[in-house]
Amino acid sequence: MEKKLYLSGAQLKAELSRCLQCKNKPCMNACPVNCNPQEFIGHAQKGEYQEAVESITRYNPMGQTCGLICPETFCMKACLRSNLDSPIRIPSVQAAILEKYRTKENYKKQEYPKLNGKKIAVIGAGPAGIAASSSLLKYGYEIDVYEGFDKIGGALNLIPESRLPHEVINKDWSFLADGNERIHLHLGISIQDPSSLFKKGFCGVIVATGESNFINLGIEGEEYSLAYPEYLRHHKRYILEGNAAIIGGGSVAADCAVTAKQDGYENVEMFVRRRISDMRVTNNDRQELLEHNIDITTMTRVVKISKQENGLLTLHTVKTRFNNGHLEDIPNTEIPRPDFRLIIKALGSTVTPKQDSNKIIFAGDCKNGGSTIVEALASGLDAAKRLHQQITQ
Numbered sequence: 001m002e003k004k005l006y007l008s009g010a011q012l013k014a015e016l017s018r019c020l021q022c023k024n025k026p027c028m029n030a031c032p033v034n035c036n037p038q039e040f041i042g043h044a045q046k047g048e049y050q051e052a053v054e055s056i057t058r059y060n061p062m063g064q065t066c067g068l069i070c071p072e073t074f075c076m077k078a079c080l081r082s083n084l085d086s087p088i089r090i091p092s093v094q095a096a097i098l099e100k101y102r103t104k105e106n107y108k109k110q111e112y113p114k115l116n117g118k119k120i121a122v123i124g125a126g127p128a129g130i131a132a133s134s135s136l137l138k139y140g141y142e143i144d145v146y147e148g149f150d151k152i153g154g155a156l157n158l159i160p161e162s163r164l165p166h167e168v169i170n171k172d173w174s175f176l177a178d179g180n181e182r183i184h185l186h187l188g189i190s191i192q193d194p195s196s197l198f199k200k201g202f203c204g205v206i207v208a209t210g211e212s213n214f215i216n217l218g219i220e221g222e223e224y225s226l227a228y229p230e231y232l233r234h235h236k237r238y239i240l241e242g243n244a245a246i247i248g249g250g251s252v253a254a255d256c257a258v259t260a261k262q263d264g265y266e267n268v269e270m271f272v273r274r275r276i277s278d279m280r281v282t283n284n285d286r287q288e289l290l291e292h293n294i295d296i297t298t299m300t301r302v303v304k305i306s307k308q309e310n311g312l313l314t315l316h317t318v319k320t321r322f323n324n325g326h327l328e329d330i331p332n333t334e335i336p337r338p339d340f341r342l343i344i345k346a347l348g349s350t351v352t353p354k355q356d357s358n359k360i361i362f363a364g365d366c367k368n369g370g371s372t373i374v375e376a377l378a379s380g381l382d383a384a385k386r387l388h389q390q391i392t393q
């Protein structure tokens with residue numbers, strides 16, 4: 001059964017009516033970009049949907065995308081309604097309001113101050129780069145965004161369409177950029193040396209190039225496994241029958257597992273070193289894993305991958321346990337797990353510390369490591385503010 005991404009009109013009304021309009025706005029304080037659910041829900045309760053749209057987009061240049069994928073660990077976790085029954089589904093309310101009530105015809109365009117005659121370059125058109133651009137426009141700069149890939153959105157393009165239709169990323173972007181002569185997008189252009197842009201007349205650079213140091217397994221036979229960015233970006237190339245293994249236990253691993261199942265693998269199994277309660281997944285991820293009948297093998301470490309004579313792959317595993325809080329292999333527990341057609345490694349990434357220099361500011365996951373869309377947006381907004389301070393001081 002196809003899952004409904006947006007609340008229906010009746011569900012939206014029901015959620016709106018549950019808001020207690022708390023005076024101290026815990027939801028706003030918990031949102032990394034300080035979006036104000038109490039305010040936009042208040043408007044929507046009175047039928048003031050245009051004001052609700054304006055309230056969301058004032059704080060968040062990717063409000064609809066956030067509404068579909070923000071985890072429940074921010075505004076929803078802070079929602080005091082959970083003391084009575086359950087928190088308001090704030091991200092879903094946000095997505096539904098923008099999907100239903102934001103149109104090109106009625107959208108009130110942002111008014112910017114007079115151009116200040118200065119140009120800024122933004123490297124990377126993921127959430128951090130987009131947020132930085134949106135903020136710099138408000139200071140009166142002209143912006144050139146350089147994106148190495150052939151589309152905007154960065155890592156968001158790896159999220160399965162069933163969770164995030166990629167047209168939503170473009171929809172958010174279009175409200176910022178369409179018809180806006182102050183922002184110029186250059187797709188398919190990689191910038192390796194940010195300081196080279198100063199020669200082109202830019203007075204500052206935001207570097208928002210995302211995470212790139214993907215963690216390897218470091219085991220024999222690693223070459224038989226596929227890294228998650230390659231798999232998620234090109235999963236249609238890997239549609240095979242049989243069994244798929246995913247090594248890793250976070251949200252990205254969950255997306256790989258669900259994608260493999262949706263693409264027709266009969267058995268999809270996740271191999272996780274720790275306990276099920278240690279898995280860094282959201283409630284939505286858990287629900288998706290259950291709905292797609294994904295198997296999860298916990299307290300298990302993959303120590304080797306080998307190729308069988310028939311071309312299938314074997315995972316060699318050992319069981320793990322905690323010893324004084326440290327994870328260790330349990331001796332004599334080797335179990336070979338044969339007959340996989342596909343093995344995907346989804347272990348996350350490490351971050352190399354980045355040092356801002358004069359008028360070159362780093363933002364988003366390239367600075368902080370793998371995070372969430374709303375944290376990357378917040379980092380982009382903050383970088384824009386700091387760059388503006390450096391330029392004007």
Ligand SMILES: Cc1cc2nc3c(=O)[nH]c(=O)nc-3n(C[C@H](O)[C@H](O)[C@H](O)COP(=O)(O)OP(=O)(O)OC[C@H]3O[C@@H](n4cnc5c(N)ncnc54)[C@H](O)[C@@H]3O)c2cc1C
Nearest residue numbers: 124126127128148154155190191210364365371372373376
């Ligand atoms: C599979 C997956 C699922 C996820 N699910 C969720 C979720 O459900 N909820 C959530 O909140 N977050 C989720 N995230 C995390 C979220 O997508 C990231 O935190 C966010 O996209 C980071 O934004 P960013 O702008 O810092 O980097 P990115 O999104 O990685 O964007 C960086 C951009 O810079 C470009 N670039 C890199 N180098 C150069 C260069 N030299 N020159 C020009 N351009 C360059 C890249 O092509 C890319 O477009 C998920 C991530 C993945 C991978």
Ligand code: SF4
Nearest residue numbers: 031035070074075091
């Ligand atoms: S942007 Fe995300 S965290 Fe912030 S209020 Fe909206 S849904 Fe909640």
